[in-house]
Ligand SMILES: Cc1ncc(C[n+]2csc(CCOP(=O)(O)OP(=O)(O)O)c2C)c(N)n1
Ligand SMILES: CC(=O)[C@@H](O)[C@H](O)COP(=O)(O)O
């Protein structure tokens with residue numbers, strides 16, 4: 001039976017109306033419905049599921065390539081195992097859209113990543129089929145092992161399956177979990193979904209090792225393989241498995257790194273071929289014990305030509321035209337912060353050959369791909385390894401290089417002990433450009449850059465800056481490059497700048513000095529970072545309401561500009577701090593200073609404005625600002641509330 005291949009048809013066929021058979025997908029509401037469908041019909045189901053996913057993501061945007069690559073694998077796992085009793089954990093969770101469609105969420109799949117819609121990742125509160133939430137990578141083996149051990153401790157027979165990508169497998173956490181699992185001997189099934197891609201090309205020796213296995217260098221003969229498999233799976237190695245072995249390139253059965261760690265290692269097998277997947281999974285389900293690793297080869301973007309051709313560009317997409325693959329791109333009003341950072345770093349590197357840059361598997365997201373185009377030997381992609389990235393940079397700093405460890409706010413959380421122990425305590429001049437600081441929109445709470453100011457400004461030795469606009473970002477890159485006496489960070493958000501005039505090169509900022517943008521006499525708005533633009537707009541409203549307003553840009557959360565704060569506290573009735581970060585950040589440091597200096601004792605009304613103490617679900621950034629009260633209207637409201645007056649009364653105050 002010919003399987004319709006979506007790209008060749010170039011049609012929107014999510015309803016499979018042009019498919020000659022009854023849509024099988026319409027009969028699958030939950031995974032147990034798969035039991036009624038024959039193995040031979042699985043390719044048809046996969047084609048329908050793939051088409052459904054492509055159509056949904058073309059309307060919502062989101063993670064495309066990873067999900068397309070695991071369509072067959074997802075179906076096969078749900079067909080063979082008994083979820084949700086058996087636990088299925090997707091690492092990162094960005095590949096889980098086919099899983100969502102098969103697990104009762106098809107009717108909401110076109111709400112993916114939208115306000116009040118489905119999350120773009122797995123989420124415990126969303127479905128019983130998501131036993132573990134994710135979005136940061138490389139947690140699935142640890143979580144799965146915990147579940148497996150807990151089940152065994154409670155005499156519950158269940159399979160736990162962790163699906164982890166080759167990129168995610170590069171992280172320290174994954175190795176820690178493999179190490180523990182091999183020793184504990186718990187019944188854990190790890191499926192290594194190897195598509196030879198991370199977001200970008202994978203890097204590192206592990207990636208090379210997997211590629212060598214996939215190219216057959218370590219394969220053993222089929223007969224020998226059969227013997228080994230029998231040893232693991234028991235006497236009844238299914239006839240189908242022998243067929244699968246013949247079709248697949250073979251089973252690796254000895255001497256692999258995974259085997260040395262105590263795993264039974266099966267594969268590589270073809271992850272798009274049900275004749276290989278189903279018998280292998282059934283045999284693992286029905287026989288054997290202890291940890292097993294199944295190495296499955298897949299193709300990122302499988303079944304959609306544009307995504308197959310350019311897996312990096314179709315990892316995460318905006319809305320796109322299914323026929324052409326063209327992604328919707330709003331005309332930008334200003335350069336993105338990421339691009340400004342990249343250009344500024346190149347500019348500084350032109351002047352200083354000690355400058356180097358480090359990324360943890362995010363070259364395009366951080367702009368370091370552009371830096372690498374100019375200075376290929378001065379950029380290091382260490383893989384998904386934030387902890388290592390930080391200490392690696394610390395080591396470079398000890399030898400006189402000037403490393404920029406460029407890591408998203410949310411991912412730097414993973415390297416926190418390294419930031420404290422390896423960088424701050426030793427006062428090493430590692431520069432931390434912190435991208436995606438603040439709300440990030442569709443990726444939701446797991447990716448929000450909420451905590452970096454709180455977790456960095458509390459550390460002795462650190463200088464902590466936030467850019468209010470793209471020109472400020474340039475200044476901060478230059479300032480960080482010149483700051484050689486200890487660690488320094490600067491944060492900037494996802495998306496476009498505000499459209500200010502750009503200097504050719506950044507200026508050196510005086511450490512610990514803010515700037516006054518506008519002088520008033522009654523209300524002082526002290527902004528840290530990109531809320532400055534809304535503060536200036538709010539000040540217009542406040543002035544119009546008769547509340548003369550000063551606006552200042554703190555630039556530094558550490559060291560604080562104490563002269564500026566003292567002056568604002570002394571000369572105004574109200575002092576409001578505003579930042580796009582959690583409680584415990586800039587505002588907390590200002591309050592601490594004011595309290596210690598006795599500046600709160602004379603009746604000054606101080607209100608710190610920060611992100612609310614919740615994990616906020618995905619929505620458009622404007623909506624998130626409004627919800628958090630961190631937009632123009634929210635700032636005006638905070639001032640009125642602090643003064644205990646209405647807008648009308650304020651005019652007469
Ligand atoms: C701790 C952490 N660092 C970085 C990322 C960003 N990230 C998301 S997916 C991804 C690549 C994952 O590659 P792989 O596991 O091979 O999955 P694939 O996309 O190839 O299916 C990266 C780097 C992340 N989610 N978590
Ligand atoms: C899944 C993941 O962690 C990344 O793909 C992330 O979604 C990228 O975010 P940006 O689009 O902000 O680079």
Ligand SMILES: [Mg+2]
Pocket residue numbers: 165166167168193194195196197198
């Ligand atoms: Mg991969």
